[in-house]
Amino acid sequence: MGLSLRNVKIKLVNRQNKRKIYEDFGEMLFTHFGVSGPTILSASAHLLRDKNVEETLKNGHIKLAIDLKSALDNQTLDARIRRDFEACKNKEFKNSLDKLLPKKMIDVVVELSGIQPTKKVNEITKLERTKLVELLKNFEVTITDFRPIEEAIVTAGGICVKEINPKTMESKKVHGLYFAGEVIDVDSYTGGFNLQIAYSTGFVAGGNHV
Numbered sequence: 001m002g003l004s005l006r007n008v009k010i011k012l013v014n015r016q017n018k019r020k021i022y023e024d025f026g027e028m029l030f031t032h033f034g035v036s037g038p039t040i041l042s043a044s045a046h047l048l049r050d051k052n053v054e055e056t057l058k059n060g061h062i063k064l065a066i067d068l069k070s071a072l073d074n075q076t077l078d079a080r081i082r083r084d085f086e087a088c089k090n091k092e093f094k095n096s097l098d099k100l101l102p103k104k105m106i107d108v109v110v111e112l113s114g115i116q117p118t119k120k121v122n123e124i125t126k127l128e129r130t131k132l133v134e135l136l137k138n139f140e141v142t143i144t145d146f147r148p149i150e151e152a153i154v155t156a157g158g159i160c161v162k163e164i165n166p167k168t169m170e171s172k173k174v175h176g177l178y179f180a181g182e183v184i185d186v187d188s189y190t191g192g193f194n195l196q197i198a199y200s201t202g203f204v205a206g207g208n209h210v
């Protein structure tokens with residue numbers, strides 16, 4: 001909770017049929033309710049449009065795989081961990097990951113690794129290290145639900161663009177009714193695109209009936 005991660009690779013996968021729903025690279029964060037941040041918001045938009053999403057979520061089939069060390073392949077990461085372990089041979093495993101991971105992740109990774117927390121790092125086997133590398137490269141979280149609409153940052157859905165005259169933003173159905181921003185069925189990734197949609201459509205809508 002309250003941990004922000006940069007330069008991570010995320011992949012949203014349907015566990016049941018192994019289908020990749022979305023992949024991204026960048027920032028994410030762990031919050032009191034689960035996961036958030038730019039890459040997660042984009043992933044959420046794709047997940048929302050996935051077939052039978054409510055059912056797959058309910059059945060626990062949606063997996064978020066986080067590559068915590070995306071800049072390193074498995075071999076390089078293993079070598080890095082080996083170097084860290086060699087530098088502090090008599091340290092207990094639970095105290096050996098502070099150079100590799102943010103503080104808040106260490107206990108979780110230690111627990112999920114299956115390696116005894118008090119084991120001396122020079123006693124850790126190659127197999128245990130391999131599993132640790134796999135955990136860091138593929139840290140799995142099950143997505144069970146979306147946040148409520150009240151907390152939405154960008155909303156999908158709204159007035160269909162086909163029902164709007166793009167030159168004026170006037171409704172094709174109701175004369176004198178104009179639309180702008182979120183009320184229109186357009187949405188985009190975070191990064192300013194939604195604000196741009198609001199500004200541009202607002203400018204056109206406003207400019208055409210004053």
Ligand SMILES: Cc1cc2nc3c(=O)[nH]c(=O)nc-3n(C[C@H](O)[C@H](O)[C@H](O)COP(=O)(O)OP(=O)(O)OC[C@H]3O[C@@H](n4cnc5c(N)ncnc54)[C@H](O)[C@@H]3O)c2cc1C
Nearest residue numbers: 152153154180181182183189190191192193194195196198
């Ligand atoms: C926390 C957060 C972060 C965001 N970050 C980004 C980002 O980084 N990049 C990006 O592109 N987009 C971002 N967005 C989305 C972006 O802010 C919206 O897409 C954009 O503001 C939509 O503009 P709008 O004018 O359509 O609606 P709004 O900005 O929601 O404006 C609607 C206005 O109408 C008012 N209103 C509502 N009902 C009534 C009523 N009955 N009578 C009178 N007034 C009423 C509201 O008070 C509000 O002022 C973010 C949104 C949130 C919530």
